[in-house]
Amino acid sequence: xxxxxxxxxxxxxxxxxxxxxxxxxxxxxxxxxxxxxxxxxxxxxxxxxxxxxxxxxxxxxxxxxxxxxxxxxxxxxxxxxxxxxxxxxxxxxxxxxxxxxxxxxxxxxxxxxxxxxxxxxxxxxxxxxxxxxxxxx
Amino acid sequence: xxxxxxxxxxxxxxxxxxxxxxxxxxxxxxxxxxxxxxxxxxxxxxxxxxxxxxxxxxxxxxxxxxxxxxxxxxxxxxxxxxxxxxxxxxxxxxxxxxxxxxxxxxxxxxxxxxxxxxxxxxxxxxxxxxxxxxxxx
Numbered sequence: 001x002x003x004x005x006x007x008x009x010x011x012x013x014x015x016x017x018x019x020x021x022x023x024x025x026x027x028x029x030x031x032x033x034x035x036x037x038x039x040x041x042x043x044x045x046x047x048x049x050x051x052x053x054x055x056x057x058x059x060x061x062x063x064x065x066x067x068x069x070x071x072x073x074x075x076x077x078x079x080x081x082x083x084x085x086x087x088x089x090x091x092x093x094x095x096x097x098x099x100x101x102x103x104x105x106x107x108x109x110x111x112x113x114x115x116x117x118x119x120x121x122x123x124x125x126x127x128x129x130x131x132x133x134x135x136x137x
Numbered sequence: 138x139x140x141x142x143x144x145x146x147x148x149x150x151x152x153x154x155x156x157x158x159x160x161x162x163x164x165x166x167x168x169x170x171x172x173x174x175x176x177x178x179x180x181x182x183x184x185x186x187x188x189x190x191x192x193x194x195x196x197x198x199x200x201x202x203x204x205x206x207x208x209x210x211x212x213x214x215x216x217x218x219x220x221x222x223x224x225x226x227x228x229x230x231x232x233x234x235x236x237x238x239x240x241x242x243x244x245x246x247x248x249x250x251x252x253x254x255x256x257x258x259x260x261x262x263x264x265x266x267x268x269x270x271x272x273x274x
Contacts, residue, residue, distance in 0.1 A: 017267035020274055029267045033259045034251075037266045050221070051207045055200040062199030063192040069225075070188045071273040077266060081229025084187070084238075085222055085251075088206075092218025092243040093250070101221075106229040110254070113230070114171075114222075117248030122170045129174045129214060130154035130166050136208040137157055 006098035010044050020068050024060035027068050030102065034112050037077045037105040041065045047099040049088045065101055072105050079105030083112070143235035147181050157205050161197035164205045167239065171249050174214045174242040178202045184236040186225045202238055209242050216242030220249070 008014035010026055017029035019039060027041040043061050047053045053061075069082060085102040087094040104112065122129075145151035147163055154166040156176060164178040180198050184190045190198075206219060222239040224231040241249065259266075 017263055019267050019270045029263050031260070031263070032255065033263070033266075034253045034255065036259050036262060037270060038259075039270070050219075051203065051210050053203055055203060058203040059196030059200045063196045066188065066190055066192055066195040068270075068274070071270055073188050073225075075273050076269045079228070081224070081226030081231065082187075083222065083224055083229050085220065087218070087220055088210075089218030089243070091216070091245055092220050094218065106226070108228055111252065112254070113252040115248065115250040115252055116171045118169065118171065122173050122175075123168070125173060126154055126166050126168070126170065129170075130156050132213045133174060133176070133205075133208055134156045136212050137205070 004046060004098050005096060006042050006100065007046055010042070020064065020071075022060075022064055024057055025064040027064065027103070035079075035105055035107060035110045037072055037075070037079065039068070039072075039103050040100045041068060041103060042098065042100045048097045049094065050086055050099050051088060053099060061101065065103060069103055072103060077105055079107055081106040141183060141235050142233060143179050143237065144183055147179070157201065157208075159197075159201055161194055162201040164201065164240070172216075172242055172244060172247045174209055174212070174216065176205070176209075176240050177237045178205060178240060179235065179237045185234045186231065187223055187236045188225060190236060198238065202240060206240055209240060214242055216244055218243040 009016040020027040030038045083104040146153040157164040167175045180194045220241040
């Protein structure tokens with residue numbers, strides 16, 4: 001059986017700079033921060049990817065993310081903004097397969113950003129793509 | 138008074154490709170998609186930024202995001218993964234000041250990604266930065 005580094009942190013079998021914990025969620029510093037104060041908020045139950053989560057755990061995770069994000073914004077770090085980021089599957093840049101949400105404090109000139117390749121074709125397909133999603137809901 | 142484009146969509150005063158709606162949240166296609174199927178999920182109540190939200194609305198938004206994300210993954214679009222992204226304040230790349238969460242389906246070679254400038258100093262400050270956030274919680 002493979003061990004999960006986030007389950008080990010939750011079970012106190014691996015060290016981490018934990019900053020918040022409740023019944024459903026735990027938040028700790030990312031060991032490869034992209035900006036000062038970058039942290040991860042994680043459901044305590046092991047879900048491989050976000051879309052494996054149940055609705056209650058997802059709701060609780062985001063409520064906790066809100067609390068932690070407010071603390072980050074009010075902290076001495078004094079970020080001017082923040083980003084939330086979640087990666088699902090390797091094609092979505094997920095590296096650790098225990099669902100996690102990044103909270104990334106933002107500062108002018110911090111070098112963090114998005115790489116985007118817009119396509120006119122994608123824009124023209126808006127109605128068609130919407131219908132493909134509506135069909136499933 | 139400034140009008141809010143997302144409030145106009147919610148009130149059916151501006152057109153949008155709406156794909157999901159419940160008591161708290163609404164989801165519609167992003168008119169500048171970064172990949173096929175890119176959509177936004179938005180609280181119906183007007184919050185300027187994420188950290189202005191209340192916990193109930195935040196929890197409901199993320200539960201709805203889970204439902205919609207599952208539909209996206211199961212749809213004919215057949216994405217291989219997805220990203221969630223939220224921007225707070227201009228320093229965090231927010232452009233429309235009604236809190237919104239991006240759901241971005243991902244496909245190999247779609248050109249979407251992150252720009253990151255890691256710094257050793259940030260890494261070395263982990264404990265200090267953790268303490269600055271813990272203090273507020």
